[in-house]
Amino acid sequence: MRESDPRESEGRLPTVDRRGFVRSLLGFSIISTIMGVLTPIIGYLWPPARSARGGGGRVLVGTLTDIPPGQAEVLPINDKPVIVVNTQDNQVRAFSAICTHLGCVCEWEDRRQFILCPCHDGRFNALTGAVISGPPPSPLPSVEVVVEDGDIYAGGA
Amino acid sequence: MQQKDVFYRTWPLRFWNWLDKRYALQEFLHALVDVPIPRSANTLYLGGITLFLFGIQAITGILLSIYYQPTPENAYGSILFIMNDVRFGWLIRSIHAWGANLMIIFCILHLLRVFVQGAYKPPRELTWMAGVLLLMLTLGFGFTGYLLPWDQRAFWATTVGSEIAGAIPLVGQAALNFLRGGPEITALTLSRFFGTHVLVLPVGLALLVAIHLVMVHQQGLADPTEPTGSPDDLLQEGAEGSRVGGSDDH
Ligand code: HEM
Ligand code: FES
Numbered sequence: 472m473r474e475s476d477p478r479e480s481e482g483r484l485p486t487v488d489r490r491g492f493v494r495s496l497l498g499f500s501i502i503s504t505i506m507g508v509l510t511p512i513i514g515y516l517w518p519p520a521r522s523a524r525g526g527g528g529r530v531l532v533g534t535l536t537d538i539p540p541g542q543a544e545v546l547p548i549n550d551k552p553v554i555v556v557n558t559q560d561n562q563v564r565a566f567s568a569i570c571t572h573l574g575c576v577c578e579w580e581d582r583r584q585f586i587l588c589p590c591h592d593g594r595f596n597a598l599t600g601a602v603i604s605g606p607p608p609s610p611l612p613s614v615e616v617v618v619e620d621g622d623i624y625a626g627g628a
Numbered sequence: 629m630q631q632k633d634v635f636y637r638t639w640p641l642r643f644w645n646w647l648d649k650r651y652a653l654q655e656f657l658h659a660l661v662d663v664p665i666p667r668s669a670n671t672l673y674l675g676g677i678t679l680f681l682f683g684i685q686a687i688t689g690i691l692l693s694i695y696y697q698p699t700p701e702n703a704y705g706s707i708l709f710i711m712n713d714v715r716f717g718w719l720i721r722s723i724h725a726w727g728a729n730l731m732i733i734f735c736i737l738h739l740l741r742v743f744v745q746g747a748y749k750p751p752r753e754l755t756w757m758a759g760v761l762l763l764m765l766t767l768g769f770g771f772t773g774y775l776l777p778w779d780q781r782a783f784w785a786t787t788v789g790s791e792i793a794g795a796i797p798l799v800g801q802a803a804l805n806f807l808r809g810g811p812e813i814t815a816l817t818l819s820r821f822f823g824t825h826v827l828v829l830p831v832g833l834a835l836l837v838a839i840h841l842v843m844v845h846q847q848g849l850a851d852p853t854e855p856t857g858s859p860d861d862l863l864q865e866g867a868e869g870s871r872v873g874g875s876d877d878h
Contacts, residue, residue, distance in 0.1 A: 498638065511715075511716035511719055511720070512691065512716075514715035514716050515691055515694075515714060515715055515716045515717060515719075515720055516691075516694070517715065519709075519713045519714045519715060519717075520713075550712060573780065574780070
């Protein structure tokens with residue numbers, strides 16, 4: 472505000488001196504800093520929506536032509552590796568691909584038709600997920616899988 | 629006095645004045661904070677940064693403990709949940725992990741500064757000793773916190789770390805059993821590490837920091853420009869008071 476501003480002499484504008492101006496800037500920066508800290512904290516405390524995973528969250532993983540009989544594929548479903556198997560007699564199964572021994576990701580052993588953990592040669596049955604041989608202490612947990620019109624859906628409840 | 633100062637019309641300031649009138653807070657703060665420090669001291673902020681980081685660790689740690697579950701079945705899953713599902717969970721956890729490392733680094737830098745400037749010399753022996761304990765507690769935070777994610781790295785780091793204790797002559801096996809809550813690393817180990825990490829160490833560290841700071845405040849900071857002399861000099865007769873430095877100017 473210049474001294475000569477006529478409205479100022481009429482007292483219609485508040486006088487803001489340099490110090491006051493700097494202080495309100497300071498106030499704004501303090502308040503925005505506080506907001507910047509509080510926003511993530513409040514967001515964090517707010518109960519997270521779990522709906523993003525599970526609960527009807529089944530995923531289209533491909534068609535029966537993508538995974539023909541005798542083949543399998545490891546796919547990320549809800550952030551976790553899942554192996555979808557189509558056995559030689561057309562049975563579609565899905566299992567968590569996380570090895571129950573030390574957590575390596577399993578793969579498909581095409582020639583001998585079982586699920587293989589490459590880390591310590593753990594072997595799992597392609598139909599049941601049961602341990603055939605090797606160090607894994609328990610079977611691979613199975614994952615829900617359905618085939619509709621040749622489309623394979625996995626995951627979900 | 630302040631004519632039409634906008635700042636003095638703001639409510640935080642008015643509230644502060646209201647409180648100050650009743651409890652003389654200004655005076656109290658003045659006594660705590662307006663302490664003369666040596667003019668040439670350029671490294672005295674290191675302890676303050678360590679304290680600031682402890683504040684960050686306490687806040688982020690309390691937030692983590694809201695979603696973290698200290699059981700072998702759920703620990704790792706709850707970490708994944710924090711990282712993937714909780715809003716800003718990745719941020720809070722990462723700040724906690726970075727802050728942990730920085731806190732140890734700044735604690736050590738602070739110690740080095742005190743050492744290099746000879747500020748540990750009499751009459752500040754106890755402040756130094758409290759500081760050494762503080763460093764050990766800080767390292768204890770790191771050791772116990774590292775197990776909590778309960779993944780392979782955590783498990784084997786704790787295995788190795790507690791085996792080091794096991795190598796102590798005579799009492800080694802007892803020390804190892806005490807750390808692990810038994811001869812193996814089990815659910816018992818996880819819960820005692822968790823309890824130590826979120827209750828024992830924070831309370832211990834807070835109390836010790838208070839003691840450390842009261843001692844610093846009572847003596848004033850050592851003046852690094854004042855020759856404090858080597859231990860040999862201290863044995864010589866003369867003005868020992870001035871050799872000690874710092875505390876006589878206020
Ligand atoms: C003050 C110094 C502290 C240090 C140096 C420290 C250090 C650590 C470390 C190294 C981890 C493992 C981080 C990771 O790998 O993610 C951790 C995890 C954890 N801390 Fe702390 N911490 C401190 C204070 C606290 C406090 C005060 C609390 C709570 C009251 C707390 C609660 C937790 C929890 C719940 C975890 C598990 C979550 C996770 O692993 O990400 N911490 N801490
Ligand atoms: S991790 Fe799979 S066999 Fe060891």
